[in-house]
Amino acid sequence: MSQAQTNKTRKTRSVFARLTSGIRRPAKIHDFHGGIHPPEMKHLSNGTPITAGPLPQQLILPLNMHIGAPAKPLVAPGDKVLKGQMIAEPIGAVSAAIHAPTSGTVSAIGPRPIQHPSGMDAVCIVIDTDGEDQWIEHQGTIDYTEKSPAELVDLIRHAGIAGMGGAGFPTSIKVNLGDHQRVEQLIINAVECEPYITADDRLMRERAEQIITGIHILQYLLNPRRTLIGIEDNKPEAISAIKRACKGCDIEVRVVPTKYPSGGEKQLIQLLTGKEVASGQLPAQVGVVCQNVGTAYAIKRAVCDGEPLISRVTTLTGDGVSQPGNYEVLLGTPVRDLLAHGNLAGLDIGRLVMGGPMMGFTLHNPGVPVVKTTNCIIAASPEELPEPPPEQPCIRCGSCAEVCPANLLPQQLYWHAKNDDLEKAQHHNLMDCIECGACAYVCPSHIPLVQYYRYAKAEVRQQAADQVKADKARQRFEARQARIEQEQAEKEARRQARLEANRKKKEAGPTAASTVDVAALKQASLDASKAYKAAVKAAKAAEAEGADNLAELKAEADRLKAVADKAKAAVRDAKDGAPVAAAPAEDTVAKLKKQVGDASSAYKAAVKVAKAAEAEGADNVAELKAEADQLKAAADALKAELREAKTNAPASAAPVTQADPVAELKKQVGDASSAYKAAVKTAKQADEDGADNAADLRAEADRLKAVADQLKADLRDAKANAPASPAPVAPTASTAAAAEQPDPVAALKKQVGDASLAYKAAVKAAKQADEDGAGNAADLHSEAGRLKAIADQLKVELRDAKAAAPPTPKAAPATTATTDSPAVPEEQAPQSLAEVDPEQAAKRQKRLKGLKTAYNMAHKQYKEAHAAYERAERNETASADELQAMQGKIDKLKAKADNARDALDALVEEAKADIRAHTGKDLKTLKLEAARAESALADKQQELEQQRSSASEDTLEALSSELQALESETQIARKALKQAVEEQGLAE
Amino acid sequence: MSLITSTSPHATVKNNTGAFMRQVIYATLPGLAVLTWQFGWGSVINVLWAVIVALVSEALFLKARGRNIAFYLKDYSAVVTAVLLGLALPPTAPWWLTLIGVSFAIIVAKQLYGGLGMNPFNPAMVGYVLLLISFPVAMTQWLAPGEPLSFVQSWQLFTGQLPVDGLSGATPLDTFRTVQSSATDTANALANQGILHGQFAGLGWEWVNLAFLLGGLYLISRKIITWHIPVGFLAGLGLPALLAWLIDPVRFADPLFQLFSGGAMLGAFFIATDPVSAATSRTGRLIYALLIGVLIWVIRSFGGYPDAVAFSVLLLNLSAPFIDYYTQPRTYGHKSSNRGVS
Incomplete structure (x- = not known):
């Protein structure tokens, strides 16, 4: 009994002991599926x-x-x-x-x-x-x-x-x-x-x-x-x-x-x-x-x-x-x-x-x-590891599946790999094969199974890599597509905005008070000028007839002159004041301009009075002349001040002033021209009257002419610069500029009108002189020719101005839109001149031709004059005075020719700028781009070379595709550069 | 020195497909011996003649297809087909019957599909079914077991000099079919038919089947085949038979009778195990064989034909790829096995 109990206790203890000692006992060795027992050797x-x-x-x-x-x-x-x-x-x-x-x-x-x-x-x-x-x-x-x-x-x-x-x-x-x-x-x-x-x-x-x-x-x-x-x-x-x-x-x-x-x-x-x-x-x-x-x-x-x-x-x-x-x-x-x-x-x-x-x-x-x-x-030795026996058909005996440690079905993988059915091979877990070779070791048909699996695995990886690549390419393509669409949309929006702006401007044109005022005032001013000139003519005619009411007529003329001046001043005020009332710098300039205008007219009036007095043989001629001189000096001083103000204004004031100098210069030119013309007239009259101071007056007239020419040259420069200078113009400024643009045309028109009148007057004087048999008839004739040339040139300029005017309003929205793209800031200005339609190009062609002709003509005239002078000097047919006059004429002609040349150059520059705007980029940018693309390409090539030995296949693939993209980019840049060069070559 | 460059592994078993096939042929010898013992020399003559026909057909078609004749004949696959078909034919078959069956098996069922490894159906069974449908009388004339004919008699039958009618008798399966369909009291009828009762199955056939079982066990021991297909086959045939016999022993034959009569063992170890046309995964093979067995029992018990190995095998050949897709093993590192087609 006790024995049995002891046994039972021992049993229990041993079970307990086994349970507790189980922790210390060596853990179980597990098994894995398959495996083989090749000779160990x-x-x-x-x-x-x-x-x-x-x-x-x-x-x-x-x-x-x-x-x-x-x-x-x-x-x-x-x-x-x-x-x-x-x-x-x-x-x-x-x-x-x-x-x-x-x-x-x-x-x-x-x-x-x-x-x-x-x-x-x-x-x-x-x-x-x-x-x-x-x-x-x-x-x-x-x-x-x-x-x-x-x-x-x-x-x-x-x-x-x-x-x-x-x-x-x-x-x-x-x-x-x-x-x-x-x-x-x-x-x-x-x-x-x-x-x-x-x-x-x-x-x-x-x-x-x-x-x-x-x-x-x-x-x-x-x-x-x-x-x-x-x-x-x-x-x-x-x-x-x-x-x-x-x-x-x-x-x-x-x-x-x-x-x-x-x-x-x-x-x-x-x-x-x-x-x-x-x-x-x-x-x-x-x-x-x-x-x-x-x-x-x-x-x-x-x-x-x-x-x-x-x-x-x-x-x-x-x-x-x-x-x-x-x-x-x-x-x-x-x-x-x-x-x-x-x-x-x-x-x-x-x-x-x-x-x-x-x-x-x-x-x-x-x-x-x-x-x-x-x-x-x-x-x-060949006996130890003999050459593999020839491959026999697979009978799907399944020995390979029995030994596969990954528990795959190698026989199925083999079928799928052999048939390139990679999807099924992957479904059978191809990628879990560890390539141990157990399957191939036991294969009774001696099929190099591992080789098939390696091949299929490589194919699968390749396909995966291709897929990744294709996905990337698709993403790139979609991104590009989206970008292009966005650009298109933006472009369309810009176009719409531009159209809208134009339409609004057109609508606003008739209703906007300031614009109406300016136009109306201009018309009034023109009318007044005309009336005044007619009055002056009438007075002159009366004078020549010795009419009684001469004084009256002159007074009338003066009155008209004052009206005209007032009108002009009003026009100027309207022009300057309306759009840019805010700019104080502008105000001073405008004020100065008015003062200058007033001073000039005062001076002119004084000169006229002096002349009239002279003609009447009045006593106070000297006094009057002195006064005229004084006025002249005052006008000059004012002019100088104005110029200074103008040069300061653009720098200090808002960019709004950009367009102004041109208009101002034009005005100055107009003033100077009229002053000069008046002087010439006076001189002629003095000549006719045989006055003593005729030579003086003529010199004065020449000086005025030189001033006018100088101003004209300035104007041309200003014009050439204005469009090209970078103008980060705010929309309001642009509209202001646009509002001012039509003015030069009007001014030019006036000038043309004046010049025509002057020419006609000169012709008349020359004819009269001919009739009178006066000595200076030839001079007068040539003077008339000169005036005609001036008038022609002015006409040409007017045409230019007219042609140039329309595109400017368009420029404003375009400019605002392009400020969005900071990548090409240098393009902004040319682009404001861009969107040249073929019609305008044709116009420019015509202008180019016209300018060329004008230049040729001027140059020829100058040459002829020079030759005449030399001839006269050689033959000693002319007096010293005459020679001097001729010299002056030559100088003038030379200046004219130079001017024409300058205008021509300016136009060519403009054409270039247009082409730049047309191609979107200027030559320099294109060159830079091409160079950049080429250096990027070289860099990428170098990187590829470096990576070739080390990087994975995927990286290499990616790199080479990048390289291709860069190559094509470079080619595009090169092509664009070539095209631009060709275009510019044609333009030049 | 010139070095062999090849991929791993650098060592392989000292084995080849031909050796595999030879093992199969060796394993049929016990069965052939018992057939000869029970029915005389007819089967031996059949097998030899079938082998000759198969080799010639194969050689002709390899030549037509531009293949290396000797290399492919050495894989012994044609011989295996011929031997299996020769064993399946009745010993009384005349020469032309074998010729038609074997040449059809080799040429149509095998070579036309691309040769060894490519045939979806078991070639021997395709040939067998062709003959069974085309020549039903000649295909069912078996001799009485235990009374073997002499070689001369067999040869005369083979050449057609001796009429087969007086010699042939019913097989146990034939008898069973007859009594099952005619008699109301099958048990009584069966008791009167001595042919059905050998030591433990149909007279004579029990020894034939035992011999094939022996050969099959040899194949398993040599790892030529795995246990999955024979076990599945026999279970698929035996279990329903047992169940039905327990329920109604009067109407249904007992499982031992089912397993040891007709072509049961030959089919289980030699026919269904043909790897080319069978399912390939372990589970797949079990299911495949189980279904063959069940189908045989169904056809034997309820169908119009006394035996059904050929039909069942061909039907399951059809299903093999499908079975394979749903019986993939769980791969290392995967939580579950893959199912279905990718």
């Missing part, structure tokens, strides 16, 4: 201890021994390097440094065949070794816990450590997960499941202590809850060595059954933890970090001994070598040297494999160097 090399590899004459170090960006060389050919010296630094986040594995001289940096499955060349640093194997000064850390994890991560990065298991992922990334990432399990992969390879096996047997130290550093960095070492059960010596080394610490050794591919990261995680890493995710996302046992060893060497990764243990095996074994090989050692070191058995190497027989790749060239990931070199 490890016996070839697992009995040989690790020995030093060869010290070859040349080491070839690819800049990309790891996954990620290639390292950037720090040395140049010819540099001496010491063992352990960093010769290339990591660039970007995912990268690792490269160090000189021994001392020597850098002999080249250039493309060499590397460990690439397709036998690619890549940039390598080539070191000619000097045999001294001289270390650079280096120092390890005795207690790594003194350093912060960040420091250690940086140390690992600059020690060039990358995953030694085969992938070569930079270790610094994997040990730097950030605080948010909790590491449940740190798994040390010591499975080494591939046949033949024994490098890790020997490393564990011989350097277990150092490996454990490396694992401790990893624990320090990652702070995992548990640390597991997975080792396959076919390595009992390694297992016991590691177990001995980690006795007493928290590292658990887990023995997994021998099965390929239990060393695959995902498979090992499943074996040790039962967790699956979700498709497309990283182990870290299930709280697991895997590190290869060789990596742990390299970390220990880097941290504790200060030795960067410059060598690794590589298994050299296969039938082809007579001394298979494990060698500590310097990175960069050509496989050829390693084979020689392992005593190449003969010529019967059929296949040279870097890596294991399941996932390694064949080398086409034994000159390829050993790199950080090279764990094995198999030099196999």
